[in-house]
Amino acid sequence: MLKEYQTVTEITGPLMLVTDVSGVKYEELVEIQMQTGEKRRGKVLEVGTDNALVQLFEGSDGINMKNTKVRFLGKPQELGVSPDMIGRVFDGMGNPIDNGPQIIADERRDINGLPINPFARLYPSEFIQTGVSAIDGLNTLVRGQKLPIFSGSGLPHNQLAAQIARQAQVLGTDEKFAVIFAAMGITFEEAEFFINDFRESGAIDRAVLFINLANDPTIERVSTPRMALTAAEYLAFDEGMHVLVILTDMTNYADALREVSSARKEVPGRRGYPGYLYTDLSQIYERAGRVKGKAGSITQIPILTMPEDDITHPIPDLTGYITEGQIILSREIYNRNINPPINVLPSLSRLKDKGIGEGKTRKDHANTMNQIYAGVARGRDAKELSTILGESALSDDDLAFARYSDAFDERYVNQGFYTDRTIIETLDLGWDLLKILPREELKRISDALLDEFLGKVD
Amino acid sequence: MKKGVITKVSGPLIEAVNMENANIHDVVEVAEYKLIGEIIEMRRDKASIQVYEETTGVGPGEQVVTTGMPLSVELGPGMLGQIYDGIQRPLNELYDLSGEFIDRGITAPPLDRNKVWRFEPSAQVGDEVKPGDILGTVKETEVITLKIMVPPGVEGKIERIEAGDYKVEDSVATISGQDVTMIQRWPVRRGRPYQNKIDPVRPLMTGQRVIDTFFPVAKGGTAAIPGPFGSGKTVIQHQLAKWADADIIVYIGCGERGNEMTDVLNEFPEIIDPNTGKSLMEKVVLIANTSNMPVAAREASIYTGVTIGEFYRDMGYSVALMADSTSRWAEALREMSGRLEEMPGDEGYPAYLGSRVADFYERAGVVNCLGSDNRTGSLTIIGAVSPPGGDLSEPVTQSTLRIVKVFWGLDYALSHSRHFPAINWLSSYSLYQDKVDRYIDENISDSFSDLRKQAMSLLQEEQSLQEIVRLVGQDTLSDEDQLKLLTAKSLREDFLQQNAFDDIDTYCSLEKQKRMLELILTFHDHALEGIVKGLYIREIDRMKVRERITRMRFIPEDEFEKFEDIRVEMEAEFRTLIADREAQDA
């Protein structure tokens, strides 16, 4: 029998102090029965000889100190894992909310997981075709990578994420594939958008959804991505599946963490976020990867909205310090009705080089990637100059680059959310655009490739 | 011995009472899981302990047992080519024990107990020896001979010493009744002893142009690389590990990405070290405490690495240590400090941040080693710094810059425009410049420092000229000034930029650096002369030889005659242009 305590002596924000306890362990799961009979859960944040500080997932609203009963459950927060999770929808704490049956777990796992031994990792190198040119062509995603989308409020990051979930595939394989979707503090409509999109495309049959909505308990959000990644590790490393994990919105996650931290009166770091935000985020993001001797993989696409579109804000900043590149959406591009509004210049996939080229995509990929990129950079500069000094100030070459950069936005980036392009289509489109530029300006492409793809010149 | 009892658990920090027999900094075993921890504070019989593994499931009432020893590393043959975690557990062994995830409470000895090494004595029975004297050698790898030194605290007459095949724990010699094995243990938080420090004057050649030419670091010196995310800190650290002419490399991945360590594990064995002709891995020790591994061990990883570095320094080797990223170490300090409820300083960092940073970098240096042969060894420390938002005014960057002698400032604007390495040539500095200049001018080429100064002044002038261009356009500049812009651009694009991922460009010897600089500046001189003789800047810009200059970075190390070819072609092209101009004018 588990002991029951009625010794709650302090409640501040989402925290509760229980005194006169014994045998309590750090990170232990706690069950609280309120005077109304309602049950809530929490976990032990700190434990002393006779008291325990408990973080309440559902918050402390309405808790009566005198009549509340507390039981310590003798285990950390866990998720029951099973292949039957696929196709199901859970709340942010891992309870089914789709009216389906309870999951009969093969095993229950601590949601914090264990660190992957760096010696056990395999370097990500398999090309994932997302069907989005600005990603596949210029910021290539590979299996086992963590590549976040940095967005802003009101930008269509959800549409892009759903598009990737729908279209992502590894060429020439029919390996088992799953999508895990974790929503933290997004609105009902946003969640519905994803669920409907997954239903329509049939992706739901290979998806697991964990949903914590904006009006769900804030503190629950701290657990949601860990639930999702525990499921992902099970499917990837026990069931051999290739798992794509979408986490949205990491900004809400970090805000929940800040709430707990400030209730604990911890010394705040930048903008009030706790000093351990980096470590905490990396314990989520580093759960992506491939490991030796296991067939599956975990690829992560975390989404975050940058407060005030500020990339130096701690959430995008610390994320960028952990992930392997970033895809950046731009309000300015979005306002020009270009979708998905990916700004390719500051975007970068740091693992792209190992995923492209002969045998993976095509031999011209690396060369054209650099040339297209350099061309856009020069085109943008030229356009900027022409807004200051007028078009007449531009040389013929610069004019060509300016035209090229417009065409790039219009044709390459602006494919919409429902066009699925093969990598060959993307690469060919790249060549089409490069034809706008004088051939002698294509300095980053070898002569042999120019001859082959543009035809020989005499 | 009396056992301690846990009274509090707060993440990686626990408190235990009944600890009066333990010493501050002792390593302890915590709870049933036997988690490894270290005492960081003592108050009467209460110890505050930082635990190097996750403390989930640990609670008050459980036991703490001290080992009576401070946190130490094992030093001896078998470290090279190894990858350790922050407290020197061999990660390959942990993989064998617990698979892809690191379980709690598992451990393995840092040095293989069963491996047999060939010991060749160089001292003899009857010799009087003292700490640091060399007893003999073990060929640790193809390129490194490990010296078995008399450990600190041991001295007297050698009573027995014999060549033979030994395991690390076997006694290879007896000195005044004391057995000496191939292992030395040393507490990581204390620097290893030496006779005295010497001023660092020799450059560490890194094969990276912007570093060797403009901002060199001396062997035994200190350098920092601050920069925002994605600006190229890790790539530079990898480049230094790959190409620097140090005898030994210690690479510490401190709170960074797991995949980056995998990258190192895949790549380094394949790289042929230009200094030895053998695989790079033969001289590398890796320490990996990635960001998802326990935060307290991250704090220790820096000390584990630097102690291993000092051990090879003590044998008379030049050692280069890279720590990526020291900010993560400082954050670990901050986290423990917060849990200890210490008075927070700037941005929550403890007040002692500055002194900890200084203590760490002070372990670098050129030293006269212990031992009667008066050998010298050096330890160079190069730390990456990850300032939040790229803001260099933050505490970790500031305390680092107060102590290091070289600052390689990475710049968001440069990395954004894909100028790599994104080291800003106007804000970076090296306080070793004068000493290194003297060394290079005397030993390699007497014109080198002049070339460098000329190039730097062009780069500096470029900035003010560009200001003018932005305001009133290029055409208002004199031809000489426009030429300066042209040459500065060439310096930036053809010299400062260096592609780490190109097979040839990735490494550039000092000789090649000099030839490249010479060509760019010779072009500049000829062009100046040409302008006087009436050439237009546009013509100069379009000269054919410029294409060859932009491609000179791809000239292999054994085809330097091509530089001469380019020079000849350049002079011919200038002559023709000038002749044409004179013919037209006539």
Ligand SMILES: Nc1ncnc2c1ncn2[C@@H]1O[C@H](COP(=O)(O)OP(=O)(O)OP(=O)(O)O)[C@@H](O)[C@H]1O
């Ligand atoms: N010398 C170089 N040559 C070519 N590309 C480079 C070079 N340096 C950096 N890059 C590019 O920049 C990317 C980021 O570099 P790196 O990983 O070193 O950044 P970082 O400063 O360590 O970032 P973080 O703080 O997030 O770890 C690389 O993946 C690579 O694409």
Ligand SMILES: [Mg+2]
């Ligand atoms: Mg890095």
